[in-house]
Amino acid sequence: MPAAWRVLMVVFLVWRMAGQMHAQQTESVAPLPTLQALRWEESVLHVVTSGKVNFQTFTLREPLRAVIDISPCTLPPETIQPEGDTPTAVERIRWAQFKEGVVRVVLDLREETPFAFSTASEGNLATLALGTAPSPASDKPRTASTPAKNNPPPPPPPADLLQAQWLADGEEARLQMQLSRRVPVRLRPLKEGYTTILEMPQVKPGDGLPADWSVKHPLIEQVQFSGDTKGARSALVIRTTRAASLRVEYDKEKPIITLAVNRPRNAHGKLSEKHIVIDPGHGGTSKGAVGRGADGIVYEKDITLAIALMVRDLLVKEKATVTMTREDDSTVDLYDRPKLANEKGADFFISIHCDSTPKPNSASGTTTYFHASDPDGRALAQAIQKHVSAVTGLPNRGAQTDTAIYQSGFAVLRRSEMPAVLIEVAYINNDTDRAKLKDPKFQKKVAEAIVAGLKAYIEGEKEQRMAQEEVEIRPAANQSEDEQIQIPEPL
Amino acid sequence: MRIRWILTVILLAVLAFGGGYWYASRRPRLAPQPGPVQTKPSVVVYVPISEGNTYRWEAKPVPVNADEDPLRIALEHLLITRDSPFPQGTRLLRVKVEDGIAEVDFSRELVDNFPGGSTTEALIVESLCRTLAQFADVEKARILVEGKKIDTIGEHVDLSQPVPVRQGLPAN
Numbered sequence: 001m002p003a004a005w006r007v008l009m010v011v012f013l014v015w016r017m018a019g020q021m022h023a024q025q026t027e028s029v030a031p032l033p034t035l036q037a038l039r040w041e042e043s044v045l046h047v048v049t050s051g052k053v054n055f056q057t058f059t060l061r062e063p064l065r066a067v068i069d070i071s072p073c074t075l076p077p078e079t080i081q082p083e084g085d086t087p088t089a090v091e092r093i094r095w096a097q098f099k100e101g102v103v104r105v106v107l108d109l110r111e112e113t114p115f116a117f118s119t120a121s122e123g124n125l126a127t128l129a130l131g132t133a134p135s136p137a138s139d140k141p142r143t144a145s146t147p148a149k150n151n152p153p154p155p156p157p158p159a160d161l162l163q164a165q166w167l168a169d170g171e172e173a174r175l176q177m178q179l180s181r182r183v184p185v186r187l188r189p190l191k192e193g194y195t196t197i198l199e200m201p202q203v204k205p206g207d208g209l210p211a212d213w214s215v216k217h218p219l220i221e222q223v224q225f226s227g228d229t230k231g232a233r234s235a236l237v238i239r240t241t242r243a244a245s246l247r248v249e250y251d252k253e254k255p256i257i258t259l260a261v262n263r264p265r266n267a268h269g270k271l272s273e274k275h276i277v278i279d280p281g282h283g284g285t286s287k288g289a290v291g292r293g294a295d296g297i298v299y300e301k302d303i304t305l306a307i308a309l310m311v312r313d314l315l316v317k318e319k320a321t322v323t324m325t326r327e328d329d330s331t332v333d334l335y336d337r338p339k340l341a342n343e344k345g346a347d348f349f350i351s352i353h354c355d356s357t358p359k360p361n362s363a364s365g366t367t368t369y370f371h372a373s374d375p376d377g378r379a380l381a382q383a384i385q386k387h388v389s390a391v392t393g394l395p396n397r398g399a400q401t402d403t404a405i406y407q408s409g410f411a412v413l414r415r416s417e418m419p420a421v422l423i424e425v426a427y428i429n430n431d432t433d434r435a436k437l438k439d440p441k442f443q444k445k446v447a448e449a450i451v452a453g454l455k456a457y458i459e460g461e462k463e464q465r466m467a468q469e470e471v472e473i474r475p476a477a478n479q480s481e482d483e484q485i486q487i488p489e490p491l
Numbered sequence: 492m493r494i495r496w497i498l499t500v501i502l503l504a505v506l507a508f509g510g511g512y513w514y515a516s517r518r519p520r521l522a523p524q525p526g527p528v529q530t531k532p533s534v535v536v537y538v539p540i541s542e543g544n545t546y547r548w549e550a551k552p553v554p555v556n557a558d559e560d561p562l563r564i565a566l567e568h569l570l571i572t573r574d575s576p577f578p579q580g581t582r583l584l585r586v587k588v589e590d591g592i593a594e595v596d597f598s599r600e601l602v603d604n605f606p607g608g609s610t611t612e613a614l615i616v617e618s619l620c621r622t623l624a625q626f627a628d629v630e631k632a633r634i635l636v637e638g639k640k641i642d643t644i645g646e647h648v649d650l651s652q653p654v655p656v657r658q659g660l661p662a663n
């Protein structure tokens with residue numbers, strides 16, 4: 001027996017010796033893989049390690065960062081120098097031994113930037129491709145062979161705003177602005193009454209601009225310019241005395257932009273002379289959004305009909321002509337609604353809805369939508385939103401373009417040939433909003449406000465109507481906090 | 492007898508050495524030289540994150556295997572990922588790209604389970620468009636339900652014509 005033991009021991013020792021000899025031949029100690037290189041190829045970052053590692057990627061916010069955790073991994077004794085040019089979307093790139101065995105690489109991002117992440121099968125290389133959604137890059141993936149690689153185009157140089165002057169042109173007020181090159185600008189209503197901002201995100205204010213931008217015109221109450229030379233962006237805030245149509249005209253040849261301010265379409269005469277189509281959203285088999293709570297179930301189609309019938313009665317009392325797309329719980333095709341208004345040659349189209357979001361209680365308040373950048377629809381939306389948001393006791397979400405989220409817009413607004421709006425009175429999947437929506441007294445207040453807003457669009461605000469021909473200049477209302485004029489971000 | 496013992500010990504020793512050497516060589520080498528690399532493609536899906544009065548679009552990367560269609564993987568993932576605005580139970584039936592138009596055919600849950608609201612509807616269409624926009628050969632999208640063209644999902648957004656997938660500055 002002892003002899004057998006001795007033999008086994010020898011066998012074991014020889015086994016171990018052989019293993020150690022192998023290790024010595026390859027590497028005396030097994031070290032952790034190290035981070036070897038960080039290399040930029042346009043908007044793609046390559047992370048190279050000396051051996052097989054695991055990569056994990058995620059985003060952190062405030063400030064926005066893209067993070068890559070590498071494990072098991074250590075930093076090499078020599079310093080790493082990132083190769084290639086850091087893309088504009090990345091403020092800087094940092095890396096550190098985050099904890100034992102984990103190296104963290106952090107990209108500080110300037111803006112919301114999507115990225116695609118992939119690792120090599122050998123486990124020693126990872127690529128992070130930064131991209132932007134609206135990229136015309138032709139090397140986007142379609143087939144299974146190429147990773148997403150959307151190179152953000154370099155930002156264009158800003159245009160200089162060289163000159164600006166008001167031109168009196170009869171009823172119209174025109175502000176002509178001369179730029180060093182053509183750039184797109186955008187008009188957006190602010191929440192406060194008849195205030196609209198002209199956003200010029202790629203425009204740098206020049207030296208020859210007027211100190212005072214105001215003009216004596218019955219439609220214009222206040223004009224305020226703010227420019228940021230360093231950030232190369234400018235904005236013009238225009239407050240009008242009533243609902244007004246604001247339109248931007250681009251000169252076909254020269255880099256000249258003209259802002260034209262007019263009385264909007266169908267805004268002459270009296271409400272009693274007008275023909276209005278009222279469209280209660282959904283109906284019949286189409287229930288619209290559903291509100292569910294401890295208080296039971298409520299359907300959007302029933303609330304929109306209740307408010308619409310009240311609006312009809314109030315308009316009839318004003319001696320206006322009214323056409324309803326439905327007067328009861330019948331099913332009406334979506335596209336037949338604007339068609340009816342067009343066939344009747346109506347002056348206005350007013351659609352009434354209640355909104356709903358993917359998550360209950362995530363939103364509250366009143367919004368009035370107009371189509372795309374239609375100047376008359378915007379003016380009507382501003383007038384109605386001003387009056388309705390004043391009575392709902394809910395957050396004022398403003399007059400908004402129906403392309404705010406999605407660019408094709410709403411069918412009833414896109415297809416109506418007259419000034420048209422869609423009012424989202426409140427959120428049916430918000431408990432506070434829903435309690436109000438179900439209340440007939442609330443419905444009545446909203447209906448009255450819709451009529452008051454329409455009347456203000458046509459005849460001017462009540463105080464203006466009382467002052468008859470004279471244009472009364474009201475002091476500027478205090479701007480609420482979120483209404484403070486902000487210079488727009490680049491588009 | 493003694494010789495047989497010695498021979499046995501030597502034989503075992505040789506076997507042990509060989510076995511030990513082989514065993515050690517099986518363990519992974521820890522510092523290989525980086526060689527040519529095969530990268531796996533990945534796609535991105537876009538979902539809306541509610542932020543105060545507005546929505547922020549979050550891009551989520553999705554890995555794609557070599558034998559998979561990245562377009563199909565992206566759309567299937569978009570339907571089930573967290574924060575997806577798509578109605579419960581919506582499935583992707585078919586997708587094909589022809590002349591720049593992606594025809595995306597969904598199951599009827601897209602309409603049947605649509606919870607309502609112009610915001611929800613616009614978020615569905617926008618998440619689809621943003622996700623499709625990363626594919627070089629897609630310019631527009633047409634939404635179908637069970638093989639049939641639809642004009643709208645929830646009676647707000649106009650889908651009667653193929654919709655452009657790329658965002659642009661709205662014209663003034």
Ligand SMILES: [Zn+2]
Nearest residue numbers: 281288353354
């Ligand atoms: Zn609706």
